[in-house]
Amino acid sequence: MYLSRFVIMLSFIVALVAGQPAQAEDVHSYARLNQVSTPHLELNLTVDFEARQLKGHATYTLARHDKTTQLYLDTSDLTIERAELLIDDQWQPTKFTLGDVHPSLGRELIVDIGSVAKQVRIHYQTAPTASGLQWLTPEQTAGKKHPFMFSQSQPIHSRSWIPIQDSPALRLTYNATITTPKGLLAVMSADNSLSDERPGTYEFAMPQPIPPYLIAIAAGDLAIKSISENVAVFAEQYILEDAAWEFADTPAMIETTEAMYGPYRWDRYDLLILPPSFPFGGMENPRLSFITPTVVSGDRSLVNLIAHELAHSWSGNLVTNASWRDLWINEGFTSYVENRIMEALFGERRANMELALGYQDLLDNMELLKPQDTVLNIDLGTRHPDDVFSQVPYVKGQLFLVYLEQKFGRDMFDKFLRQYFEDFAFQSISTEQFKTYLKRQLLDKQPDTVTMSKINEWLHEPGLPEDAPKPTSDAFTQVEQQMQRWLKGGQLQTDKWTTHEWLHFINNLPLDISANNMARLDREFNLTNIQNSEIAHAWLKLAIVKKYEPARERLRSYLLTIGRNKLVSPLYRELAKTSDNLKWAREVYQQAKPGYHPLTQTVNEALLYGDN
Known part of the structure; x- marks a missing residue:
């Protein structure tokens, strides 16, 4: 089922020999890949939870495509301490300059590389506010004993924790040495060990060339459970068994996709279940997809997210x-x-x-x-x-x-x-x-x-063409028929409903639904307290629109404990539509903000404070 590493290496060597594809102009990177590119990275970092920083150095192999003597890199809020060149097997200091700060792109880093050096090394440290990192205190984790840190590099946040040619047009391999406090486990989008030992220093290798946004790191009090020979779950202990059960179909997904679209080329496919503050549903970091705990629903109804992140192993990562x-x-x-x-x-x-x-x-x-x-x-x-x-x-x-x-x-x-x-x-x-x-x-x-x-x-062209597919579902037609009967006083037959049918039902309830019917629905199905985060989201959004006060405390709790943008930003957007709700939402947001990822903060502050 899995290609040998030799065959994998051969496949992309052939691609390189055939010539790199023409690259689209990337206005979001200062890198000049047509002059000098960096096909391999050696990363050496120490995770400092007290300072909320990564500290160390990045060493690049240089591929020169013309006679330029400068390397252009992307940075964002990095402190660059010094740069060095490897010449005659000796590291020698070299000059570097930083450009002006751009609100979207960060700062250009220009390093003098001369004409003979084959490697450059940059010593640096990140800022506590790095947009691509989130630092959680022990109190913000489930275990309450150890801190947690994780990255989110896509689309252009790699530059906030590595000085790098931060363009998806670049593909590079990498090795890394990561040092953490004792008792914590470090993992990366690379060849993670399944050992329970926690030596404090971890070695990683990613032999397949990937774009920079797929370089990922996390460190915390993680446990490991294998699902199959080539699939394992990394998670805090509280959710490990549930996640392993929830995602037990992952090996079958791999086999199914291989049968349709060719071999899986990344050796292993492991899953890291992150704290609830993770701003996305998932992130397709190769070999180790980062997954929100909000899809651990207890009924395997939300595993299409796993199918999505796995599919990226072909479309996106490959x-x-x-x-x-x-x-x-x-x-x-x-x-x-x-x-x-x-x-x-x-x-x-x-x-x-x-x-x-x-x-x-x-x-x-x-x-x-x-x-x-x-x-x-x-x-x-x-x-x-x-x-x-x-x-x-x-x-x-x-x-x-x-x-x-x-x-x-x-x-x-x-x-x-x-x-x-x-x-x-x-x-x-x-x-x-x-x-x-x-x-x-x-x-x-x-x-x-x-x-x-x-x-x-x-x-x-904007919008959808007139002849675009318009997907429908017979199951949803049946849901709508039940809805009409229920609105007239009938009963809902929901025993076989999936999450998808519930979402369609709630999202398509008439906006003039009566307060009595809101209360009746809640009474019959306890939607205010439902633990399925997707269904709860739909119900709470409707509760905001209908001013259904019995759901208000659950809404507060939901916003304080979940940081996934897809689930929280539509709620803040709806709350921002009236002055009373906006005032309340701002109070809740200020409580929730320390536990939100920087990306979640940016999106929702624009909704709540955009007019200020």
Whole structure:
């Protein structure tokens, strides 16, 4: 099932020999990859919880592509102590300069590398406020005894904890030595040991070339439980057994995806369950996906998130967007593959529900966006990619691929995708490169099926094309029929409902639902106290709209204990619509803020204080 490391190495060596793909211009990086690139990193860092800093040095192997004598790197809030060059087996000091601070891009670091040095070393330390790191006190963890630290590098936050050419157009391998306080376990997006020993110094290697945003680190009081020979869960002890049970289907997901789209090329696929403050559902760091605990629901109803992060092992980690305006190449393909995994393992009914829910989310999201921000190949300018994060690259990108599947047939489209992942393995590509490849490998072979003008409409025009797929679900039709009966005083038959059916039910209740019916629904199903975080989110959002006061304390508790942006920011947005709720939301936010990730803070402060 798993390729040998030799075959893996050979596959990307062949790609390099064939020549690197043309790179899209990356306006979000100071790196000049056409002059000098850094194909390998040696990282040596000490984790200092008291100072909330990483301290150490980064050593790069230099690949020179012209006669330049300067290396351009990205930094953000880093203190650069000194730079050195390896010349004649001796480390010698060299000059460096830092540019002005840019609000989105951080600071350019220019290092003099001369004409003969093959390696450069930069000694530095991070700031306690690094945007790509979160530091939790022992009291903010479940165990209450040890602190916890984790990174979130995507999209351009690697530069806040490593001086680096922070562009997805770069691919590099890395080794790392990480030192932690005694009793803590360090893990990375690399070859993690399954040993329970905690020596305080840990060695890592990532032999496959990855983009910088996939370099990841965490340290805390972690326990380990294997699910299979090649899959394990890392987590705090309180959630370890539950998470291992919840995600027991992960090995089957790997086998299913391999059968459709080719071999898994990353040796292991482990899962790190993070504290609730993690700002996303998951992060596809290779070999060790970072996962929110909010999907440990006790019924395996939210494991499509695991399917999504696993799918990134093909779409995103293996074939990567060359710049952040090409994010759909990562997320659209991944959302498509995710749904195919869910269909293969859990049936068409469940896959259709998830596709329909995603479509509803996309339509709702696009109502909040400017038309130019609903374009797949989006023009970001120098706006921070976080500022335009939306469902568009995910679901519109997914629907684009569903459209192609419907037009060309599943068999032909699957063969296309499998070859696509093979031909671009361990490379970063642009939208224009994809279009060229699509035309050659699919459109030209089936003329008059889909025109290039239609492809351009999908990729370069706002909104959805008129003939875009409009996913529906028969299961949701039945939910809506039950809803109408219930609103007239009937009973709901929910024994076989999944999370998806509950979400559709709550999200589609009429906004003029009576206070009596809100209370009745809560009384019959205890929705205010439900532990499924997705259903609770939908119910609490409706409770804000309907001013359903019995849910107010649960809303407070929810906002204080969960930091996943998808779940908290829509609640803050709804609260911000009235002056009384806004005042209350600001009070709750100030209590919650110390436990929120910097990214969560940025998003929600814009909602709550944007007019100040």
